[in-house]
Amino acid sequence: xxxxxxxxxxxxxxxxxxxFEKSTRxxxxxxxxxxxxxxxxxxxVWLSSVETFRESEEDRLISxxxxxxxxxxxxxxxxxxxxxxQGEVILDxxxxxxxxxxxxxxxxxxxxxxxxxxxxxxRSEYGPKNHPKIDAQIDSIFNAA
Amino acid sequence: MPRNEKIEAILIAWDDFNRSTPAEKTRCMHRLNALxxxxxxxxxxxxxxxxxxxxxxxxxxxxTKKLREQSRLPK
Numbered sequence: 001x002x003x004x005x006x007x008x009x010x011x012x013x014x015x016x017x018x019x020f021e022k023s024t025r026x027x028x029x030x031x032x033x034x035x036x037x038x039x040x041x042x043x044x045v046w047l048s049s050v051e052t053f054r055e056s057e058e059d060r061l062i063s064x065x066x067x068x069x070x071x072x073x074x075x076x077x078x079x080x081x082x083x084x085x086q087g088e089v090i091l092d093x094x095x096x097x098x099x100x101x102x103x104x105x106x107x108x109x110x111x112x113x114x115x116x117x118x119x120x121x122x123r124s125e126y127g128p129k130n131h132p133k134i135d136a137q138i139d140s141i142f143n144a145a
Numbered sequence: 146m147p148r149n150e151k152i153e154a155i156l157i158a159w160d161d162f163n164r165s166t167p168a169e170k171t172r173c174m175h176r177l178n179a180l181x182x183x184x185x186x187x188x189x190x191x192x193x194x195x196x197x198x199x200x201x202x203x204x205x206x207x208x209t210k211k212l213r214e215q216s217r218l219p220k
Contacts, residue, residue, distance in 0.1 A: 047167045054163055061208040062215075106167035113170035117163050123193055124200040134190065138198045141184055142152050 017049035017086060035097040043090050043099070043111055050083060050114055080122055087115040155180050155199060156206040 020042075028038060060076065094108055130138070158180050162173040181192040196203075 044167075051164075058207055058211040061204060062211055106170065110167050110170040113162075113174040114167065116174060117170070120159075120196060121163075124196045124203070127193075127197065130194050130197050134194050135198055137188065137190065138195060141186075141188070142149055 016052050017046050017083070020045045020049075034100070035093075036100045036103075039090070039093045039097050040100045040103050040105075043094060044105060046083075046086060046090055047106070047111070047114055050087075050118065053079060053083060077122075077126055080118060084115060084118045084122065087111075087118065091115060151180075151184055152199065152202060155184065155195070156203055159196070159199075159203055160207065160210070 027033065027041075057076070091108075091111055094111060099108070155177070158173070158177040162170070162177045165173040178192060181195050184195060185192070
């Protein structure tokens, strides 16, 4: 089976998913464990990692407001893009090997949607801003509501 | 920009999408997209345009919600 993990970046803060990866290499390399089981477990842990990431974002919003600092740091962007990258690799593995037969926790579409939620965060927080004319048009929609 | 019901509905759906369980992700994403599409109507705008515009509001929404949750916790 291809590995569904990406190498950790040196010096980057470890996400729960990274810690899982480091501590379960034996599991990935065990040929007796079916690939779909590996993929199902890895996908589940990645989703938990996304949940933890969202919680940490909220904690950061509170502490930044209290300290008068910027909303997010470069570290946030790095973890966000790392999660997207890991998610895409896992999605590829899900499509290649499938999820376990009795797996009912989420569908492939749900996993794709979870990745999309991260892309939305990336685009809305770090992507290009709207042209002022676009923003004015949007403001008029909401002001008219 | 003052808050209104349309914005509030989008922010709630956006937050539900981010905080939903894995099995609810697709349903929540469709709900958010439907609200964005409804707001856009036939204007030459994209969902991305709206979410970029509302990003600051969303951060404030999350901060307020989290503070409210924390204030409810027993000391």
